Amino acid sequence: MREVSIVGIGQTKAGEHWERSMRDLAVDAISAALKDAGLESADALYVGNMLSGELTAQQHLGALVADWAGLEGIEAVRVEGADASGALAVRQGYLGVASGLQDIVVVCGVEKTTDADAETALAAWSSALDAEYESFHGVTVSAMHGLLMRRYMHEFEVSREDFAPFALNAHKNGVNNPNAMFRSAITAEAFVKGGMLADPIGMFDAAPLCDGAAAVVLCPSDRAGRIASKPVRVRASGVATDRLALHSRRDPLFLQAAYASALKAYQQAGVGPSDIKLFELHDSFTVMAALSLEACGFAERGKGTRLAQEGAITLQGRIPISTMGGLKARGHAVGATGVYQIVELALQLRGEAGANQVSGSLGMAQNIGGSGATAVTHILEA
Amino acid sequence: MKPARDVGIVGYGAYVPRYRLPATEVSRVWMEGKAGLPVEEKSVPGLDEDTATMAIEAARNALARGGIAPRDLRAVWVGSESHPYAVKPTSTIVAEAIGATPRVSAGDWEFACKAGTEALQAAFGLVGSHMADYALAIGMDTAQGRPGDALEYTAAAGGAAYIVGPRENSLAYLEGSYSYVTDTPDFFRRPYQHYPEHGGRFTGEPAYFKHTTGSVHALLEELGLQPSDFAAAVFHQPNAKFPQRAAQLLGFDKDQIKLGLLSPKVGNVYAGSCLLGLSAVLDEAKPGDRILLASFGSGAGSDAFSFVVTDRVTERQALAPKTMAYIARRKPVDYALYARYRKKLQMH
Numbered sequence: 127m128r129e130v131s132i133v134g135i136g137q138t139k140a141g142e143h144w145e146r147s148m149r150d151l152a153v154d155a156i157s158a159a160l161k162d163a164g165l166e167s168a169d170a171l172y173v174g175n176m177l178s179g180e181l182t183a184q185q186h187l188g189a190l191v192a193d194w195a196g197l198e199g200i201e202a203v204r205v206e207g208a209d210a211s212g213a214l215a216v217r218q219g220y221l222g223v224a225s226g227l228q229d230i231v232v233v234c235g236v237e238k239t240t241d242a243d244a245e246t247a248l249a250a251w252s253s254a255l256d257a258e259y260e261s262f263h264g265v266t267v268s269a270m271h272g273l274l275m276r277r278y279m280h281e282f283e284v285s286r287e288d289f290a291p292f293a294l295n296a297h298k299n300g301v302n303n304p305n306a307m308f309r310s311a312i313t314a315e316a317f318v319k320g321g322m323l324a325d326p327i328g329m330f331d332a333a334p335l336c337d338g339a340a341a342v343v344l345c346p347s348d349r350a351g352r353i354a355s356k357p358v359r360v361r362a363s364g365v366a367t368d369r370l371a372l373h374s375r376r377d378p379l380f381l382q383a384a385y386a387s388a389l390k391a392y393q394q395a396g397v398g399p400s401d402i403k404l405f406e407l408h409d410s411f412t413v414m415a416a417l418s419l420e421a422c423g424f425a426e427r428g429k430g431t432r433l434a435q436e437g438a439i440t441l442q443g444r445i446p447i448s449t450m451g452g453l454k455a456r457g458h459a460v461g462a463t464g465v466y467q468i469v470e471l472a473l474q475l476r477g478e479a480g481a482n483q484v485s486g487s488l489g490m491a492q493n494i495g496g497s498g499a500t501a502v503t504h505i506l507e508a
Numbered sequence: 509m510k511p512a513r514d515v516g517i518v519g520y521g522a523y524v525p526r527y528r529l530p531a532t533e534v535s536r537v538w539m540e541g542k543a544g545l546p547v548e549e550k551s552v553p554g555l556d557e558d559t560a561t562m563a564i565e566a567a568r569n570a571l572a573r574g575g576i577a578p579r580d581l582r583a584v585w586v587g588s589e590s591h592p593y594a595v596k597p598t599s600t601i602v603a604e605a606i607g608a609t610p611r612v613s614a615g616d617w618e619f620a621c622k623a624g625t626e627a628l629q630a631a632f633g634l635v636g637s638h639m640a641d642y643a644l645a646i647g648m649d650t651a652q653g654r655p656g657d658a659l660e661y662t663a664a665a666g667g668a669a670y671i672v673g674p675r676e677n678s679l680a681y682l683e684g685s686y687s688y689v690t691d692t693p694d695f696f697r698r699p700y701q702h703y704p705e706h707g708g709r710f711t712g713e714p715a716y717f718k719h720t721t722g723s724v725h726a727l728l729e730e731l732g733l734q735p736s737d738f739a740a741a742v743f744h745q746p747n748a749k750f751p752q753r754a755a756q757l758l759g760f761d762k763d764q765i766k767l768g769l770l771s772p773k774v775g776n777v778y779a780g781s782c783l784l785g786l787s788a789v790l791d792e793a794k795p796g797d798r799i800l801l802a803s804f805g806s807g808a809g810s811d812a813f814s815f816v817v818t819d820r821v822t823e824r825q826a827l828a829p830k831t832m833a834y835i836a837r838r839k840p841v842d843y844a845l846y847a848r849y850r851k852k853l854q855m856h
Contacts, residue, residue, distance in 0.1 A: 144714040243708040321544060 130223045131350035131357040132506070134163025134343030135469045140457030141307040143337040148175075148182055148238040149194045155339035156195040156234050163343040163353055169228040171195070171202040174215030174235035175461035178204075180250040181242045191234060201228075208254035209410060211235065212340070212464025213493030213502035219344045220363045220504075229345060235465030236339035247335055251460065254496035256371035268332060268411075270372060270497050272324035275413040278379055279326065282428035286326050289412035290317040291434035293330045296409060296448040299441065300455025302481040303470075307336050307457035331412040333452070338459030340466040356476040361397075361488070362505040364390030370499045379428075381414075383501035384421035384494060391490070391503040399423035402505070403486025404474055405445055406467040408494040409452040418492060419445070422503075446484045449474060464493035468504060475508035509629075509685045511636020516678025517670050517815065518642065519574020519824065522787040523566040524666035524774055524834040527552035529846045531661045537843045538656050546747035549838075550664035550775025552846050553650045557665070559588045560601045563648040566669035567606050569828035570644065573679075574671040578607035581671070582640030583631060584614045587623025587779045588667075590650045591616050594699060602646070613640075620695060621744055622805025623647060623779040624667060629811050631672040632682055642673045649778035654703035655852060662747055662771070667780020668787040668831075679821040680790065680799065682813060684731050688723035689809035696807065706806075712750070715808045720744065720754045723810035724802050731814055735759040738814075739797035742785040744804035745771035754802070767792055773835050779805075788831040793817045 136158025138151050146154070152173070160166060173187045184190065188202035205215040212235030222228035239247045248266050255261045255270055265273075279285065293312060300306035312330060320329035350357035366386035372378050392398055399422060407422075409415040416430025424445050425433040438444045450456055450470040453463060471489045473479050487508040494501050529552050531545040553562065563586050571578055584603035591598045599614035617623040617630075624647015631643035648667030653660030675681040694715035697704035707715075720743060728734065735741070741760045743751035748771055755765045768785035777784055782803045789799055797817040804810045847853050 142709065142713070144710065240709065322542065 127224045128226055129347035130220050130344050130360045131347040132342050132360065132468070132472050133345050133350050133354035133357050134159040134165065135472050136162055137305055137340040137466060137469050138338050139305045140336050140338035140459050140466065142240045148178060148184065148236055149190060151238065151337060151339035152191045152234050152236040153195050155236065155341040156232055159232065159341035159343050165230060165343060165353065168197055168200060168230040168232045168343070170222050171197055171200055171232045171234065172215040172218045173202065173204045174212035174233070174465055175204055175237055176206055176208055176211045177237060177239060177250050177460055180253070181247060182238055191236070197232065206461070207500045208495035209408070209460055210464055210493045210495035210500040210502050211461035213467065213491070213504065214365070214464065214500070216342065216465060216468055216504065217363050217365055217502055220360055223344050223346055231344040232341060233344065233465060234339060234341040235462035237459040237461045238337045239335040239460065240337050251335060259371050266324070267496070268324040268327055271411040271413060272327045274372065274378060274497065275326050275411065278413050278416070281379060284431050286328065287318060288431040288435065289331060289416065290314050291439065292409060292412040292415040293317055293454055295434070295439050296452040296454035299449055299482055300451030303450040303456060306451040306455050307334060308451070308455045327411060333410050333454045333458040336457035336459050338457060338462050338466065340462050340469045342465060342468055342472070358472045358475050359507045360504060361507045362391035362394035364388065364394065364503045366390065366501055368499050370496070372497050375498070379417065381417045381421040381494070381498045381501065383498055384418055384492060387501040387503040388422040388492065391505050395505045397488065397505065401488055402445065402490045404449055404484045404489045405447050406449065406452070406471050406489070406491040407447050408492055409448055409454050410458060414494065415447065418494070422492065441482060441484055449479065449482050449484055464502060467491040467493055471506050475506055510682070511632055513636045513638055514675035514681060515632050515636045515672060516675045516681030518576065518673035518677050518679065519570040519671040520668060520787050520790055521566045521569020521573060521828050522668045522784055522831040522834055523562045523569070523648070524551050524784070525553040525557055525562065526837050526839050527554060527849065528838045528840045529843070530840060533843045534661050546661050546749070547775050548772050550662055551666050551777065552841060552849055553665040555849055557650065558592050559586070559590050559648050559650055560592055560598050562650070562665065562667065563598065563602045563646045563669065564605045566646060566648065566667060567602055567644060570669040570671045571606065572828040573824045576642055576671065576673070579611065580642045581608040581612055581644050583634055583643035584608050584612055585617055585627035585631065585644065586646045586648060587617035587619070587627040588649050589618065589620055589623065589778050590652070619809065620806035621746070621778045621781055622803040622809060622811055624783045625801070625803035625811040628670055628672070629685060629687060632685065635672050635674065642671055645670050645672060647779040647783040649780050651776065651778045652703060652850060659706065662776040664775030664777050666774055666777035666784055668783040670783065678818055679824050680793070680815040680817045683816055684727060685811060685813045686723050686727040686730060687809060687811045688719050688726060690719070692808040694806045694808055711806065715806060716746070716750055716804050717754060717757065719808050719810040720802050720804050721757055723812035724758050724800065727812040727814060733814065737798055738764060738800050740767055740789045741765050741800040742768035742782050742789055743802050744782045745769060745785060746776045748772045770835065784831065790821065791825055791830045791832065793821050795819045795821060
């Protein structure tokens, strides 16, 4: 298996794109990534997306995006794993290059949620849950995480306010990311006063659904130096799944898939949590940020919020997370998120993160589908 | 845009029904009292009120201030989203009731919330062309909110009537106007639908703000004016936040929009919205004041007007009930009475 590197990255702003359609956004991101790589063509395209069928009446994204991005005739396919679609597309691209069957691969995550009203978008997003046993009963993604957060608070004896550092950190980092949807810091008072979405999930616990696209160009590491001045090596790529319905998990308060995919990644890279200098985790909800830290070995069970309160998650802390705003402030363009995480990690490792620059050459990104049934972990190195 | 003949507002009159539904009531019924409230309360028409009856009272107030005979009106034009009939003009009912018929032109206008200023724009054209000396333009609505929808907090009833005539008889003359329109489907209703559909957040930036700032920027540029030249500015008021943000974006301050910002107390009176706000400003205006009026109608577009108040305003303000008097005349109702008055309880 060959080593794989990232030689080009591109992204659109995440937010409400009233004037850009889904294909427009995909083309924007792919064009930027190819330009960054100094390339004009590719052998294959993997498109990460969750909701195009339900919200834009458009499936068949592999062919569509290849067509519109000027990659006529190449192998192309859409990859879906709910919120983890983006990183799963990166995974497929990685496999294509690592296998030796593909040399230059473009991966694009794209999502358009704001052309539908909020209720419709939330209902569509809730197809990430178990349709027959969960969403059938009217529970939404937010409500599901509300149940999880409430159980977390009960078992580990923490309060709502204990989750605030995740939101405060994300919003503070969003200020310096020109592509972030939200670029204003928030206060602890605002966190507490924010209205409830799905008690105890408040307005500032939940990442906003939005539009956006991000893209990367992959190639074999032994060619990367000739293409890019600062290639980023993919040291590991690991995927695991878990039982879909939350009530079917062996322990709903332990993200088994996140743990298993991280373990695969650590083993492949020959590293452990203490070697990771920054972690772009899946902060769709503040409780998921806490659970992700615990599953990946950065905090003990039930102590994720404590780690955040100690300041360990800030840019100056021991394990910076959401360094460019995370899902919370950059925005959660569902199927594009996993690729945004990789792009942001690559920016950090290239030393191009501006005011949010973290030092260190090894970083991790983890993208989770739904309430934890799919987890995709990548470890990148400068 | 400016007609060849100098024209202005000769008389004006408001109407707001007396019933009020506090936003807390809507929140109590639909959200267990836990919702954010876009206004304090909204006006609710009584069982025997509709756009026609309300337009007639506003028109009578305008005639009282204008001091002209109803037969001198050559057009009666009502703009609304809630005309009582799909076919049969509200305007003829109003024209007949106020004594303007039969030597009059009448017809209904529709452009969502800017139907009233559409009628006003056309009235300036009619009088400005010398086809008529006086024309009556009314924006009035009894808006219906879908129960449980976000717009139910604000869909309200009320509006104002304006008699347009020559500048020589005006209490405020027209410096110029500008209309900015695109095909933007942010809010619409098919004939077979009882309640409109709206595009959520799409009604904000790409609709309300784009068109409002578009018309005002263009008007100010054409007239060579700046926000600081105005004593007051009145924007379309679907809630409390939007007009305040529009003012901020355009460079107007809180004091300039204060008098004309009525939505917190009456809700969104749709086609009557900014016209009602303007009537409140005219009630307190001084000669020489320059006033900006900028409507917004979904679909979408904005009409912007610049008026300068004349000496005649002082003697005419008190000749009819002031807008704040209509606002102060309030009788709160609960959600149940509101549902009855708005005929949401249908037993078949």
